[in-house]
Amino acid sequence: MDLMTKKRILSVEDLKTYFFTRAGVIKAVDGVSFTVDEGESLGIAGESGCGKSITCLSLVRLVPQPAGRIVSGKILFEGQDILTKKEEEMRQWRGKVIAMILQDPLTSLNPCFTIGNQVSEPFKLEKGNDQRKNIKQQAIDVLRSVKIPIPERRMNDYPFQFSGGMRQRVLAAIAIARNPRLLIADEPTTSLDVTIQDQFLRLLKDMQKQTNMGLVMITHDMGIVAETCDRVAIMYAGRIVESGTVQRVFLNPAHPYTEALMEALPKMESKSKTLFQIKGEPPNLLQLPAGCSFWPRCHKVIDICRIEYPPLFPVTNGGEASCWLLQKNKDK
Amino acid sequence: MEPILKVQDVVKHFPIAVGGVLRRKFKTLKAVEGVSFSIDRGACFGLAGESGSGKTTISKLILLLEKITKGSILYEGKDISKFTDKDIKWYRTRVQTIFQDAASSLNPRMRIKKIVSEPLEVHLGKTLSKQEIEERAEEMIRLVGLPADKLANYPHELSGGQKQRVAIAKSIILHPSLVILDEPVSALDVSIRAQILNLLSEIQEKQELTYLIIAHDLAMLKHVTTKIGVMYMGNILELGETQKVFESPLHPYTKALFAAVPQPVPGRLKEIPALQGEIGNPMEPPSGCRFHPRCKFAVDKCRETRPILLEIRPDHRVACHKADGLSATM
Numbered sequence: 001m002d003l004m005t006k007k008r009i010l011s012v013e014d015l016k017t018y019f020f021t022r023a024g025v026i027k028a029v030d031g032v033s034f035t036v037d038e039g040e041s042l043g044i045a046g047e048s049g050c051g052k053s054i055t056c057l058s059l060v061r062l063v064p065q066p067a068g069r070i071v072s073g074k075i076l077f078e079g080q081d082i083l084t085k086k087e088e089e090m091r092q093w094r095g096k097v098i099a100m101i102l103q104d105p106l107t108s109l110n111p112c113f114t115i116g117n118q119v120s121e122p123f124k125l126e127k128g129n130d131q132r133k134n135i136k137q138q139a140i141d142v143l144r145s146v147k148i149p150i151p152e153r154r155m156n157d158y159p160f161q162f163s164g165g166m167r168q169r170v171l172a173a174i175a176i177a178r179n180p181r182l183l184i185a186d187e188p189t190t191s192l193d194v195t196i197q198d199q200f201l202r203l204l205k206d207m208q209k210q211t212n213m214g215l216v217m218i219t220h221d222m223g224i225v226a227e228t229c230d231r232v233a234i235m236y237a238g239r240i241v242e243s244g245t246v247q248r249v250f251l252n253p254a255h256p257y258t259e260a261l262m263e264a265l266p267k268m269e270s271k272s273k274t275l276f277q278i279k280g281e282p283p284n285l286l287q288l289p290a291g292c293s294f295w296p297r298c299h300k301v302i303d304i305c306r307i308e309y310p311p312l313f314p315v316t317n318g319g320e321a322s323c324w325l326l327q328k329n330k331d332k
Numbered sequence: 333m334e335p336i337l338k339v340q341d342v343v344k345h346f347p348i349a350v351g352g353v354l355r356r357k358f359k360t361l362k363a364v365e366g367v368s369f370s371i372d373r374g375a376c377f378g379l380a381g382e383s384g385s386g387k388t389t390i391s392k393l394i395l396l397l398e399k400i401t402k403g404s405i406l407y408e409g410k411d412i413s414k415f416t417d418k419d420i421k422w423y424r425t426r427v428q429t430i431f432q433d434a435a436s437s438l439n440p441r442m443r444i445k446k447i448v449s450e451p452l453e454v455h456l457g458k459t460l461s462k463q464e465i466e467e468r469a470e471e472m473i474r475l476v477g478l479p480a481d482k483l484a485n486y487p488h489e490l491s492g493g494q495k496q497r498v499a500i501a502k503s504i505i506l507h508p509s510l511v512i513l514d515e516p517v518s519a520l521d522v523s524i525r526a527q528i529l530n531l532l533s534e535i536q537e538k539q540e541l542t543y544l545i546i547a548h549d550l551a552m553l554k555h556v557t558t559k560i561g562v563m564y565m566g567n568i569l570e571l572g573e574t575q576k577v578f579e580s581p582l583h584p585y586t587k588a589l590f591a592a593v594p595q596p597v598p599g600r601l602k603e604i605p606a607l608q609g610e611i612g613n614p615m616e617p618p619s620g621c622r623f624h625p626r627c628k629f630a631v632d633k634c635r636e637t638r639p640i641l642l643e644i645r646p647d648h649r650v651a652c653h654k655a656d657g658l659s660a661t662m
Contacts (some may be wrong), residue, residue, distance in 0.1 A: 250598045281494075
C-alpha cells in the first residue's frame with residue numbers, strides 16, 4: 001500500500017498513567033509513545049503487569065478511579081487531544097470512534113439481556129435512529145457480518161446459550177456496530193481454544209480490511225502478534241523497550257529482553273531440549289531497580305545499565321529500542 | 333517392560349438432569365468414550381485437545397476422583413477401581429498431581445513449610461520424626477529452586493512462578509512414581525514458563541518420575557513430551573511418538589489443530605484454511621466419527637461408523653477412515 005495515502009489516526013506522546021496507593025506511586029505506564037495509522041495493526045506485547053492494559057484503558061479514559069490518573073502526556077486522535085475532552089464528549093466517542101473488545105466474553109455481556117437487545121444498543125445511541133424495525137435489522141446485519149449462523153433466530157437468545165467463540169464474535173459485532181476508526185482488542189482470544197482463536201483472528205483481520213480501521217492488539221502471545229500485526233511495541237515495567245515492524249523485531253530483535261522472550265518460547269519447529277530461560281521475575285513496580293528496569297535479569301548487562309535508564313536508540317533495520325548496547329554499536 | 337499406567341477402553345458418562353423439578357429426566361454427557369493408552373516408566377506422555385475434549389476427566393479418573401463407567405485403569409498391573417481403602421492410601425503416595433492453578437491450590441492460611449510437608453505428615457507421620465520431616469521439606473524447596481527461608485512465608489507473599497514451584501515441591505515430596513500435570517504452565521508468564529518447564533524436566537531426571545501432561549499448548553507439548561495423544565470429544569484421534577505425530581500428523585483434526593497455533597514467525601503463510609465450526613454437544617454427539625461435521629474430507633462412511641485407532645506405522649496410530657489416502661497426498 002502507498003505510504004503517502006495512509007492517514008495517522010492515533011498518536012500517543014509520552015503518556016504517563018500512575019496509580020496512587022498507600023504503598024506508594026505505581027508507575028503503571030511511564031512515558032509511552034506510539035502511533036497507529038489507518039488500516040494498520042499495532043501489537044502491544046508484554047508480560048502481565050507490564051502496563052499494556054492500562055495503556056489501552058488510558059486511550060479511552062477508563063483508567064480505574066480514583067487511584068489511577070493520567071499524569072501527563074498527549075493522546076491525539078485524528079488531531080484532537082482526548083485528554084482535554086469533556087466527559088460527556090468522551091462518552092459520545094467511546095464505541096463510535098474508538099471501540100474496545102475485552103478479554104473475557106462472558107463477563108462483558110450482561111447475562112440478563114438477550115443478545116439482540118445488547119447488539120441493538122449501539123444503534124439506539126445513534127441520533128435520529130429511532131425506528132425499532134430499522135434497529136433490529138441493523139443488529140441482525142451486524143451479527144451476520146461476524147458470521148453468527150441464522151442471526152434472526154439467535155436474537156432472542158441469552159448469552160449463556162452461546163459458546164465462548166460465539167460470545168466473542170457478538171462482542172466484536174457490538175464493537176464494530178458504529179464503524180469505529182480505531183478498535184482496541186485487549187487479549188481478545190485468551191479464553192478461546194486454538195481453532196476458535198484462529199477463526200476469530202481471521203474475522204478480525206477481515207473486518208479491518210473492510211472498514212480500514214486502525215487496530216491495537218494487546219496480547220502476551222508472540223505468535224498472535226506475528227500473525228496479525230504490522231508493527232509491534234514490546235513493553236516491560238511500564239515502558240516500551242522496543243518497537244518496529246513485526247518482520248524486523250521478530251527476525252532481528254535489538255533489545256535483550258525481546259531477544260530472550262523469543263528464545264524462551266517453545267516453538268513448533270524447535271529441536272533443542274532445554275529452553276533458554278530468563279532468570280528472575282518481572283520486577284515489582286513499587287521497587288524498580290535503578291537504571292534500566294531489566295538489568296537484573298539481562299544476560300548482556302554492562303555498567304551503565306545499573307545507573308541510568310537508556311533512551312530510545314534507532315535500530316539499524318528500522319524501529320527503536322531502549323538499550324545502552326545500541327549506543328555502543330552506534331559509537332563504533 | 334510393563335507400562336506404569338495402562339488405560340483400557342475407559343468410558344465416563346455423567347448424568348445431567350434436564351427438565352423441571354417434577355419432570356426430571358436424565359441425559360448422559362459422554363465425556364470419555366472408550367480411550368486406551370499406556371504410559372511407560374520414565375516417559376513423558378502428553379494429552380492434547382481443546383476444552384471439552386475430555387482430557388481433564390481422564391486425569392480425574394486416574395486420580396480416583398471420579399468413578400469409571402466402563403473399562404479399566406491399571407497401575408503397575410493392578411486395577412485401580414478394585415482398590416480397598418488401604419490400597420487407595422498407598423496409591424495416593426505413588427501418584428500425585430499438580431493442578432492447573434497453583435495459586436488457588438495452595439491453602440492461603442498455611443505457611444509454605446506446612447503445605448510442603450503436609451503429604452509427609454499424612455502418609456508417613458507415624459514413622460518420621462518432626463525433624464526429619466522438616467529436613468525433607470527443606471531439601472524439596474531447594475530442589476525446586478527456592479531459598480529455604482521461603483518456608484516461613486505464606487502463599488500470598490510469593491509470585492506466580494514461586495507458587496508453582498511450591499506446588500511442585502508438595503507433589504514430589506513423597507517420591508511418587510507418576511505425576512499428573514494439568515496445564516502446568518498456562519497460568520504463567522512467558523519468561524517464567526521456560527523456567528518451570530526446565531525445572532520439571534530436571535526433576536524428572538533426578539527423581540526418575542513419569543509424567544502425564546495435559547495441555548492445550550501444542551508447542552509446549554512438542555517440547556517436553558515423548559508420546560502424545562490428541563483428543564476430540566472423548567476420543568483419542570491420534571496417538572504416537574511425539575516426533576512422528578508432529579512431523580507428519582495423519583488425522584485431519586491434528587493437522588488443523590497444528591495449523592491453528594499462532595507461530596512467532598512473521599509472514600508465515602497459512603496454507604491450511606481455518607477449521608470451520610465448533611466442537612459438538614457432548615450430550616448429543618455427532619454420529620460416526622465425532623469430527624466429521626468439521627472435516628472437509630468426510631465421506632458417508634465417516635457419518636455412519638466410528639473409526640478405531642489403527643497402527644498406520646510403528647508407534648503411530650490414528651482413528652480415521654481416510655488416513656491411508658490422506659497420508660499419501662501429503
